[in-house]
Amino acid sequence: MSVRITxxxxxxxxFGFPVSHSLSPxxxxxxxxxxxxxxxxxxxxxxxxxxxQAVDSIRALNLVGVNVTVPHKAxxxxxxxxxxxxASRISSVNTIHNVDGKLHGYSTDGPGFLDSLTAxxxxxxxxxxxxxxxxGSSRAIVFALAAANARVVLTNRTRSRAEEIAAxxxxxxxxxxxxxxxxxxxxxxxxxxxxxxMGMSSTEQTTPTLPPGMPYAGQTVYDIIYTPMETPxxxxxxxxxxxxxxxxxxxxxxxxxxxxxxxxxxxxxxPAQLMENxxxxxxxxx
Numbered sequence: 001m002s003v004r005i006t007x008x009x010x011x012x013x014x015f016g017f018p019v020s021h022s023l024s025p026x027x028x029x030x031x032x033x034x035x036x037x038x039x040x041x042x043x044x045x046x047x048x049x050x051x052x053q054a055v056d057s058i059r060a061l062n063l064v065g066v067n068v069t070v071p072h073k074a075x076x077x078x079x080x081x082x083x084x085x086x087a088s089r090i091s092s093v094n095t096i097h098n099v100d101g102k103l104h105g106y107s108t109d110g111p112g113f114l115d116s117l118t119a120x121x122x123x124x125x126x127x128x129x130x131x132x133x134x135x136g137s138s139r140a141i142v143f144a145l146a147a148a149n150a151r152v153v154l155t156n157r158t159r160s161r162a163e164e165i166a167a168x169x170x171x172x173x174x175x176x177x178x179x180x181x182x183x184x185x186x187x188x189x190x191x192x193x194x195x196x197x198m199g200m201s202s203t204e205q206t207t208p209t210l211p212p213g214m215p216y217a218g219q220t221v222y223d224i225i226y227t228p229m230e231t232p233x234x235x236x237x238x239x240x241x242x243x244x245x246x247x248x249x250x251x252x253x254x255x256x257x258x259x260x261x262x263x264x265x266x267x268x269x270x271p272a273q274l275m276e277n278x279x280x281x282x283x284x285x286x
Contacts, residue, residue, distance in 0.1 A: 010039045011061065012262065015054055015076065016069035019043035021227075024067060026282045027252060027275040031259055034271045039064065048075065055079035058098050065097040065262050067255070073107075073136060080105040089172065090139045095258040106261055109137065110144030112254025113224075119253065119272070120245055122191065122220050124150040130189045132182075132208040133196035134161040137224055141195060142169050146176035153186045154179050155209075182209035189214065192237075194223040199231035207233045217241030224250055229283055248283070252276035 014024050020043075028041035046054045048071060055076055058066060068076050073092040077083060080096065083105035087093045093105035117124060127150050131142055134156035145152050146169045154177055156162035166177040180186050192215060198208050215221050221237035226247035234244045256272035259265070 005040060006038065008038055010037075010064050012039055012041045012064045013058075013066040014041070014043045014069065015046045015051075015066050015072050016043070017046055017048060017071060019045050019069070022069070023251065023279050023282050024255060027255055027278040028259070030278040031256070031271050031275050034274055035259075035263070035265070035269075037263070046072065048072070051075045052079055055096075055103065058096060058103060059101050063098055065095065065258075067258055068094050068096065070136075077105060079103065086110065086143070089168070090136075090143055092136055092140060094254065095261055097261050106258075107140060108254040108257035108261070109250070110140040110147075112252075112257050113141050113250045114144050114148055115253035115257070115267075115272070116245070116249030116276075117222070119249065119276075122243075122245075124148045124191065127151070127190040128188055129153070129191045129193060130155070130186060130211070130214075132156075132192070132194045132210075134158070134165050135195060138195040139165050139168070141193060141224075142166075142177060143172075146170075146173035150176070150191075152177045153189070155182045155184070157182060180211075183211060185211050189219060192219060192221045194221075194225070194231075194233055197225070199223065199233055200225050200227070207231075207236055215240045215242045219243070220245065223247065226251060226279070227283065227286075229280075248279050249276055252279055 022043050025041045032039045076093050081102040087105050087107040092107050095106040095108050097104045129150045130153045154162045162179045166179050169177045196208050215237045220243045222245045223231045223233050224247040225231050229246050237244050252275040253272050256270040259270050260267045
């Protein structure tokens with residue numbers, strides 16, 4: 001999808017290291033075309049030692065803003081003028097907006113995750129959710145689930161990391177999160193969310209450790225990995241009669257929220273489904 005660059009073209013970017021694999025340029029280009037925006041989305045491969053200069057460049061070059069991916073989501077915060085409450089709680093920013101030279105930081109990861117569930121007909125309020133892993137994505141997702149009135153059981157190989165996330169979340173949403181050992185019996189579960197990297201490699205056929213008897217028919221299993229689109233966990237879930245979702249939806253819907261922030265348009269006007277379909281198309285070409 002080509003973009004005609006003119007003197008009025010606005011630049012939006014992506015800070016990451018590396019960024020060569022990113023599917024964000026394609027899905028953002030599709031959305032900008034649909035919205036009739038003369039914008040271009042550029043991936044910037046920013047080494048960690050250059051993050052301060054990169055953040056300053058948003059002002060200097062008058063960029064609309066940038067998305068931020070690993071490993072920079074915490075490091076960019078120091079250079080910002082303001083961050084929203086969600087980003088502050090998880091110490092992570094994935095969207096920066098340049099507002100008249102003032103840089104505002106947001107985290108759209110957790111809300112984007114919930115949006116993708118809603119788009120696929122999955123409700124989390126009042127549901128029991130098992131979250132596997134305790135990294136940065138897990139923190140954002142667990143906060144979002146707790147805010148949406150879900151009950152969360154969190155497991156991680158290093159228990160202390162899971163306990164730290166649980167304590168942080170429960171400080172705002174009391175008794176929302178409990179911690180269990182991987183494989184520990186934890187009662188009824190409606191939704192399983194894998195935030196670990198297990199299954200990301202095409203040669204890795206392992207799955208995260210689950211409680212006895214899981215997954216089982218009637219559950220929804222969401223793996224935030226999207227390459228491969230069908231991980232070993234999702235294959236197992238399908239065989240068990242579960243509904244399955246991969247990380248394409250989360251990628252698309254967090255991106256849609258970023259566009260809403262940059263443009264000021266209501267989220268309902270952002271073509272999130274088009275963005276999701278664009279990512280799916282790009283993955284099939286690879």
